[in-house]
Amino acid sequence: MTIHQAITAAATPSEQRFLDLYASVCGRLPGADVPAVRAWREEALDAFAAMGVPHRRVEAWKYTDLRALMTTVHPLGGIDGSEQVEVIASIGRALANIDSYRAVFAGGKFRADLSTIQGAPGISFAPLCSKLKSEADAGATLAALPLPERDIIAALSTAFATSGALISIAPGQKLDRPIHIIVIASGEANAYALRHAVTLGDGAEATIIETHVGAGAAQAWSYTALDIGKGATLKHARLTQSDAALHLASSTVTLGEGAIYEPTHAAIGGALTRSEGTIRFNGPNARTTYNAAILARGHSHVDFTLVVDHAAPHCESRELVKVVLDDRAKGVFQGKVAVQRGAQKTDGKQMANALLLSNDAEFDSKPELEIFADDVVCGHGATAGQLDEDLMFYLKSRGIPEAQARALLIAAFVGAALDTVDNEGLHAALDEKVAAWLAAK
Amino acid sequence: MAEQDTIERVSEIDVDKYKYGFTTDIESVRAPKGLSEDTVRFISAKKGEPEWLLEWRLEAYRRWRTMEEPTWARVHYQKIDYDDLYYYSAPKSAEKPKSLADVDPELLRTYEKLGIPLREQAVLAGVEGAQVTAPRVAVDAVFDSVSVVTTFKEELGRAGVIFCPISEAVRDHPELVRKYLGSVVPTSDNYFATLNSAVYSDGSFVYVPEGVRCPMELSTYFRINEQNTGQFERTLIIADKGSYVSYLEGCTAPMRDENQLHAAVVELIALDDAEIKYSTVQNWYPGDKEGKGGIYNFVTKRGDCRGRNSKISWTQVETGSAITWKYPSCILRGDGSRGEFYSIAISNGRQQVDSGTKMIHLGKNTSSRIISKGIAAGRSDNTYRGLVSAHRRATNARNFTQCDSLLIGDQCGAHTVPYIEAKNASAQFEHEATTSKISDDQLFYCLQRGLSQEEAVALIVNGFVRDVLQQLPMEFLAETQKLISISLEGSVG
Secondary structure: OOOOOOOOOOOOHHHHHHHHHHHHHOOOOOOOOOHHHHHHHHHHHHHHHHHOOOOOOOHHHOOOOHHHHOOOOOOEOOOOOOOOOOHHHHHOHHHHOOOOEEEEEEOOEEOHHHOOOOOOOOEEEEEHHHHOOOHHHHHHHHHOOOOOOOOHHHHHHHHHOOEOEEEEEOOOOEOOOOEEEEEEEOOOOOEEEEEEEEEEOOOOEEEEEEEEEEOOOOEEEEEEEEEEOOOOEEEEEEEEEEOOOEEEEEEEEEEOOOOEEEEEEEEEEOOEEEEEEEEEEOOOOOEEEEEEEEEEOOOOEEEEEEEEEEOOOOOEEEEEEEEEEOOOOEEEEEEEEEEOOOOOOOEEEEEEEEEEOOOOOEEEEEEEEEEOOOOOEEEEEEEEEOOOHHHHHHHHHOOOOHHHHHHHHHHHHHHHHHOOOOOHHHHHHHHHHHHHHHHOO | OHHHHHHHHHHOOOOOOOOOOOOOOOOEEEOOOOOOHHHHHHHHHHOOOOHHHHHHHHHHHHHHHOOOOOOOOOOOOOOOOHHHOEOOEEEHHHOOOOOHHHOOHHHHHHHHHHOOOOOOOOOOOOOOOOOOOOOOEEEEEEEOOEEEEEOOHHHHHHOOOEEEEHHHHHHHOHHHHHHHOOOOOOOOOOHHHHHHHHHOOEOEEEEEOOOOEOOOEEEEEEEOOOOOEOEOEEEEEEEOOOOEEEEEEEEEOOOOOOEEEEOOEEEEEEOOOOEEEEEEEEOOOOOOOOOOOEEEEEEEEEEEEOOOOOEEEEEEEEOOOOEEEEOOEEEEOOOOOEEEEEEEEEEOOOOEEEEOOEEEEOOOOOEEEEEEEEEEEOOOEEEEEEEEEEOOOOOOOEEEEEEEEEEEOOOOEEEEEEEEEEOOOOOEEEEEEEEEEOOHHHHHHHHHOOOOHHHHHHHHHHHHOHHHHOOOOHHHHHHHHHHHHHHOOOOOO
16 A cells, blocks of 8 residues: 555656666675675666656656756765764754764764664664675565565665664663664765664564754655564654755554554755655554654755555554745645555544745645545544734734744644654754744744 | 335335436437547538537547546546447437427437426426426436437527527527637547547537526436447536526436446636536436446536636536546636535445546635535445645635545445645635544434434435535435435445
8 A cells, every 4th residue: 555656667867867876886885795785776776767756747746746856866975985973063962962872874874983872772773784794694684674665765775775774672672762863964965875674572662763964965865664563662753954955765664453653753944855654554453643844944845745554453543744834945745544444443633734934835735535444534634824813913912023923823833743742852952943943034 | 205215215225226227219310430530520510510610629639649548536447449439329300400399209208207397387396206396497408419409498598598509509609609618628628528529519508698697597418328329518608797507417328238438528607706506416327236337427527717706616416427537626717706616426336436626726815615525335436536726826715625425334435635735825725524434323323213224324424415415406405315315225234
């Protein structure tokens, strides 16, 4: 069950750029001399070539014409050398200060010197590149990293992967602090590809924070597979922030019986950010609460695309998406709730609200329901509008200056999605990011 | 009376109890089978059309040859062989225009059986047998490819209203047809509209002059009778400044094993302060229980609110057709114009419905409202697909959309695919959609009051679609309520 449709192949210059890039780096990628690794990459590259770079006539990319928005492909970073990185300078003090087990990927490479996740209690961690060195290691690792169908971002992230976090949390393990995956796409005009996989054993509990920052015109592609075992709980916050960078991220989340998945996604700016994902219920009585916020101005283009796939009965899903757009920014939310035959007693709700602060901003939304079971309660809502004049008037009549009143209302608007984060450090950091965005105008 | 009704309905629980499935035995004249430039010329010649219209058709035909059939809708069907169809079929006796007195009695009997009043003194009884006196309705009766009769033409003429078959309008009012034909749905619009432009045979033409409130309801009744034919009608309604017209459309077809194609185009134009209310009760033959036969209903309907403060309102009740592919839309071009869409789409058996609307806000202070109720039963699929968009200059555009789906049985599917595009900060869009089944509590309550399961479901479903029913003209209301319960027969348990 996917939002994608078959894409007809066409070897236009758009595809050729990626194929050329692969040809130029394939000998130097991690595991280049291991046949299993090579086969794994090339399967993904073939899948990419068959799909082609999506454009607006491909339904799932209707509002994000990648062919038009991504006219260049940068050289791949993370192969040779090592870049100088300052974590605090890159992600800000508030985020850097969160007490966590940290895994830092900078310039496409795992940075053991900046990370603290190695040897953390209850966590088995390895950077992907370390598992691609021998045929024996690679065989076992790659068997657990299949390529999802019709996912252009996953295909690119796999073909070019230089590293990624492989995390496994033992059954019943309850982590005492969050795991913080920090991805810094630091080099100007470089492309980075990472592939992550996280497995939570039955009954485990964990919080994962992902921070993606991009400097300059970096391009970052990543694919994450999350598998949540029976009765396990995962809280997952993802923040993407940049000015001119291009982020393409895709994820697949599977939930076992009675599992709980609580993601919070926030995207601030970026020349192009496309974050797509599938959350699939494989067992009954599981639930997910997805909260997302988009803040964009300038010429930013931010696209959240999410499929919640109810493949099992008695599951519950909630989605809340808040979008704030200024200047010429474009925001997209495509949300699909699919209820498969037999997934009775499904309870699915989805809400997307957009706030347009400028007449040149654009919000496109496609909230979709696809339902094949009769005993279900599903609903979605979508609104778009500007700041409520009455609320503005109320605040101004209390002596609050216009700019501050606007900031208050916008912060409250996105707060509805972000306030659900219960990690105090992260909560404060997100508040700070929103405040900084509002103040930057 | 009502009880008897229910008992009868319950006793014939089956999807293929389609009551308009009879055929009329009548000699007809057909175009040669297949589609070519000659077919287009044949139809044009039959209609005695001027050169410009033939050229217009041929251009559409040539374009159509280069187009591909759309596949984006959630409907599945065997590829249509367009060369294995008759594109024109007319009752032999209807070849020349005549008065009602000259119409073949066989045809009159057909319409009588369908409950359509063609005699001017007749009144439309809402439910057969019930003595309901309703306002008079002018009817244009289209049988296969031709209009056989149009009633109340003289009385309408006195008010200045033109209501006639479109082929007659081409002859008598070429300036109006030429000005507006294809101005809302251009020949290049989409695959089926282009095909229609090339081969359309008849349909209704309405022109309401400035400041006139049309003195009666206008109505067209479409009947497909002949085998292996497609029906391609074209309707053009123009409401000049400050005028008002309410138009009803009904359709049925015989039960046949084959699938028949119906590809119509409807264009509405509302000038300053004008209002058009367009209601459809679509009851084409839906095919049998196994999905054999039935009409493919691929229709392009679009209204253009061209003038300031104009208003176009679509109301549709879709119960028939094997496949429905239909999106009555409004282009809100004039400042302050308003578009409305009220829809009930019911699918049962193996029917597939992909229907919805487009509200395109171009002018300032435009508003639109969409209420869609989809009911899926049996093994059917029911999809709402809609677009609401506000362009950059559509300041203060407003939209409210509500689409609810009701599922009856666990083998059907209900889907909602709305597209919302806001390009203006002052636009305010609200969209909500729900999907649910008939609540056990409601059902229990009704059963406990002594209603049977069937009656209870009919009552609850009628409540579910009430918002839309209220928009229907009185004459259609009783008929529609009955249609809804018939369509859902056999779907419970």
